[in-house]
Amino acid sequence: MHGDFSLNPLEHQANVVRILSQQGRVSLDSDFNAAQNAQIRYLRALAIDVIGPHGGNGFKLDRLPNDVDLTIGPGHYWVDGLLAMNGDPLPPAIPGQAVLGTSPWSVKKQPSYQWPASTPSNAPLLEKTSGALLFLDVWERHLSSAEDDSIREVALGGPDSASRGVIVWQVRMLSGLGQSQTGSTNTTNKPLWYSFLRRYFATTVTLRARTDKNQNPDPCALPPDSRYRGRENQLYRVEIHTGSPEPAVDFTIAPGGSPLQPPGSPTNSAPQIGTPTFKWSRDNGSNVLRVRRVRGNVIDVESLGYDERTGLSVGDWVELVDDRSILMNDVQPILQVRKVDHASLEVTLSDPPPRQQGNQQILRRWHGKDTLITEGSANTGWLHLEDGISVQFAHGSPSTGNHLYRTGDHWFVPARVATGDIIWPGGTNPAALPPHGVSHHYAPLAVWDGAQFEDARMLITPITHIAP
Numbered sequence: 001m002h003g004d005f006s007l008n009p010l011e012h013q014a015n016v017v018r019i020l021s022q023q024g025r026v027s028l029d030s031d032f033n034a035a036q037n038a039q040i041r042y043l044r045a046l047a048i049d050v051i052g053p054h055g056g057n058g059f060k061l062d063r064l065p066n067d068v069d070l071t072i073g074p075g076h077y078w079v080d081g082l083l084a085m086n087g088d089p090l091p092p093a094i095p096g097q098a099v100l101g102t103s104p105w106s107v108k109k110q111p112s113y114q115w116p117a118s119t120p121s122n123a124p125l126l127e128k129t130s131g132a133l134l135f136l137d138v139w140e141r142h143l144s145s146a147e148d149d150s151i152r153e154v155a156l157g158g159p160d161s162a163s164r165g166v167i168v169w170q171v172r173m174l175s176g177l178g179q180s181q182t183g184s185t186n187t188t189n190k191p192l193w194y195s196f197l198r199r200y201f202a203t204t205v206t207l208r209a210r211t212d213k214n215q216n217p218d219p220c221a222l223p224p225d226s227r228y229r230g231r232e233n234q235l236y237r238v239e240i241h242t243g244s245p246e247p248a249v250d251f252t253i254a255p256g257g258s259p260l261q262p263p264g265s266p267t268n269s270a271p272q273i274g275t276p277t278f279k280w281s282r283d284n285g286s287n288v289l290r291v292r293r294v295r296g297n298v299i300d301v302e303s304l305g306y307d308e309r310t311g312l313s314v315g316d317w318v319e320l321v322d323d324r325s326i327l328m329n330d331v332q333p334i335l336q337v338r339k340v341d342h343a344s345l346e347v348t349l350s351d352p353p354p355r356q357q358g359n360q361q362i363l364r365r366w367h368g369k370d371t372l373i374t375e376g377s378a379n380t381g382w383l384h385l386e387d388g389i390s391v392q393f394a395h396g397s398p399s400t401g402n403h404l405y406r407t408g409d410h411w412f413v414p415a416r417v418a419t420g421d422i423i424w425p426g427g428t429n430p431a432a433l434p435p436h437g438v439s440h441h442y443a444p445l446a447v448w449d450g451a452q453f454e455d456a457r458m459l460i461t462p463i464t465h466i467a468p
Helices: 029-051 190-200 323-327
Strands: 054-056 061-063 070-072 075-079 082-086 131-143 164-177 205-211 234-242 277-281 288-295 298-301 317-321 335-341 346-349 362-366 368-372 383-386 389-395 410-416 441-448 453-455
Touching: 029 054, 061 453, 075 131, 075 441, 082 131, 082 164, 131 190, 190 441, 205 234, 205 410, 277 362, 389 410
Parallel strands: none
Antiparallel strands: 054 075, 061 070, 075 082, 131 164, 131 441, 205 389, 234 277, 234 410, 277 368, 288 298, 288 362, 298 346, 317 335, 317 362, 335 346, 383 389, 441 453
């Protein structure tokens, strides 16, 4: 959620079921967002209790001749209370993308996912030498008016008002699984595939945030006990830029009727941390510019922001992304602004950005470039951002998680001038929190053991189709 919010738009208080407006009071975006979150949380919990972790009647995968492709059948499928819809007449995840009809969709040509280029178009997806697990990845994507111009109200001159949250789904595959002679998706084993995906994509990375007491003796500058020393209220965003390497898939598909070996375990070897980096923004990364054209390291933009605070300046750090790189979670270089021409609306960067392959390019501003993550505990490993704010990364035991640092995982750190502090649980002993997002949800669709292809969905029969 890269929107211009005052507080964490996903945060909620336990047992809050509604937000009550009072007469004559100030209207806050956080109250509106919290009210929606309470309702969404209730509905998703209800869906999980009724349906289970996953289930539906859509997204049936069928093999094509020679296994060169698979088709995704239309219908609905629920994953952790989120509804993935394939074939409904609703706007697609990518603005401008054609809406899918009722015909099956090719796995290699999904509306929100680009199949890895390393797989030739005529090469079989299902290898005879190894097994594979095909699964559904569902999450909520944030859309601003810079990414979808239809959000603007032209009758009012096209202002940027509220943003949108849309459900995105992708059918993906984990290959390299061990083989077996018999099927593995019977009633006994189906729940284990869901557990395996949760463990495989889990992370144990946490973040702590704190502020240091003001050392400036001048009482006219800031309050003597002030720790956050910024001049404005901010919603800081700390986001992992370069993540850890993909973990290995190392287990055997068990024969039908017997448990997976080892049960639900994604790998027998400890995952590697690699050299992860992070970036940060004091405005939640919400300041973006729509791009008209890219010429080497010169970017032609539609505007340079609303004012000096939201616009670009020489020395700023920016990232050029498009709908494809966002949906594929690709890592793009963080480049520095060398020149800003207000007359021609041209931004000159330190280096030419990589060529983008998707639609609607935007230039997103960051206040800290990609910086190597150093871990710590207690009073070590604190990384200073600005104005007295510091953060600390750490990760727990890899036995409970496999993806240590995941690109795109982020945390929100609200900072307030009135208190001279940040809003973070734990006080003087700040809590270590898991990522606030992006929250991905996974469900198995089918299993290939090198010889047989079996459905791994939990099917739901509509009430009207049940015989008395």
